[in-house]
Amino acid sequence: MLKRDIKVVxxxxxVMKNEDFSGVVLVKEKDEVILESTSGYSNRAEELLNTVHTRFxxxxxxxxFTAIAxxxxxxxxxxxxxxxxxxxxxxxFPNFSETVSVHHLLTHSSGIPDYFDEEVMDDFEDLWKQTPMYLLKSLRDFLPLFQNGKMMFEPGEMFHYNNAAYxxxxxxxxxxxxxxxxDYIETNIFNRCGMSDSGYFSLDQLPKNTAYGYIGNDxxxxxxxxxxxxxxxxxxGGAYITAPDMVKLWEALFDNRLMGEKCTEMLLTPHVNVKEGVNYGYGIWINNHDDSIFKYHVMGYDPGVSFHSAYYPELGVKLAIPSNQNDGPFNVMKAIEEYFES
Incomplete structure (x- = not known):
């Protein structure tokens, strides 16, 4: 057991110390929490510590969540x-191909223009110099950023990660x-999973126990x-969750409590190959080892935000690592996976 292996812990x-990690690490094997650790501050000015119930x-x-919806x-x-x-x-969408389908949008293979192309743009913050971030309060507010753009490639031609598609x-x-x-996701996904501490919150109205995201200056x-x-x-992007709530999401998904077996299977099917050993389903990354699925996982990076969460089907392990700074979860996750693979 991970929590009983002192050297591994x-x-x-x-790794957390070397990364100057700020966040939560939660690992659950079947019905038992085998690792739970917190580090850093949710509010540095007030020196409020992160806890396992902090929202990130x-x-x-x-x-x-959108793919499940x-x-x-x-x-x-x-x-x-x-x-x-x-x-x-x-x-x-005057310049979009008429053959763009829901499947293409879900699998980042639509070819539609993106408002933030992560392969050619380095800094997410640069977007808000021309479009103030405080004006983007609804999905339609994003449309002027990509609605009239031209297709990047024909639908289904390739995988190209695309925020606008979502x-x-x-x-x-x-x-x-x-x-x-x-509202749909909170009602039909979060409530159904028992994710009572999670939601979509405005930055100027963050509720209690929510971590501020922090960016280091030069x-x-x-x-x-x-x-x-x-x-x-x-x-x-942009939901807030607690680590235990994210584990509840994995459990509900794989217990077919969010939808029936057929649609769950479709979501978890490797629809598009990204690179060797890595595929993409509907809103979810899928990593293979030796022709079998090693993990289903999701990740997220924004200025002041980094996040990795995974389900390892052969191990029955769920993992959630949210952080309120630019990086850290990936290397912590890799350290945990090295133990699993040893």
Whole structure:
């Protein structure tokens, strides 16, 4: 057992120390928590410590929630994975291919233009110099950033990570349900999982027990990320979760409590190859080892936010590592995985 292996726990602790880690590490094997550790401050000015119940932003980690929402609508017969964008959303995209489908959007293979292309743009903060982040309060507020752009490639031609695609998926959820995508997710996913501490919160109205995101400056000082990310999260990123709540999400997903077995299987299918050993399902990364699935995982990075969470099917292990600074979770996760693979 991980928690009984003192050397392993010490090694993970050393990694956290070397990373100057700020956040939570939670590992659960079947029904037992085998590792729980916290470090750093949720509020540095007030010296409030992070706890296992601290809420953290997870950036793109919540694309999985949007994908689950779409799968639920498919299960209800409201749309299909083959539905074309032009047939299920009343928004004009003058330069988009008419063959773009829900499947393409879910798998980052649509080819539509992105408002933040992570392969060619280095700094997420630069976006808000022209478009003030405090004006982006709804999904439609993002449309001017990509709506009239040109296709990058033909739908289905390749994998190219795309934030705008998930904005579009969220707009589909809103049109088909009459709810904001955040209200839909909180009601139909978070509540169903028992994720009572998680939600989509505005940066200027953060509730109790929520970590501020911190960005290090070149001179060794720090600042919060209040002016570095959209004021409220949505379909492509920005939810706040606690580590125990994220574990509840994995448990509900794999117990088919969020949707039936057929749609769950579709979400977890490796639809697109990203690179050797790495595939993408619907809103979820899938890593293979020796022709078998080693882990399903999600991750998210924003200024002042870093997050990794995974489910290891052969081990029955769930892992959640949220952090309120730019990095740290990846190396902590790798240290834990080295123990699993030893």
């Amino acid at each position: 010490e090694n993970i602790g050393n 932003g997870i950036a793109s980690g919540c694309k999985l 779409i799968c639920q609508l498919v299960e209800k017969g409201i749309l299909s994975f083959d539905s074309r964008l032009k047939d299920c959303l009343d928004v004009e 904005i579009v998926l969220g707009l589909i959820v809103e049109q088909k349900t009459g709810l904001s995508v955040t 001179d060794g000082t720090w600042r919060t990320n209040n002016y570095s990310i959209p004021i409220k999260g949505g379909a492509d």
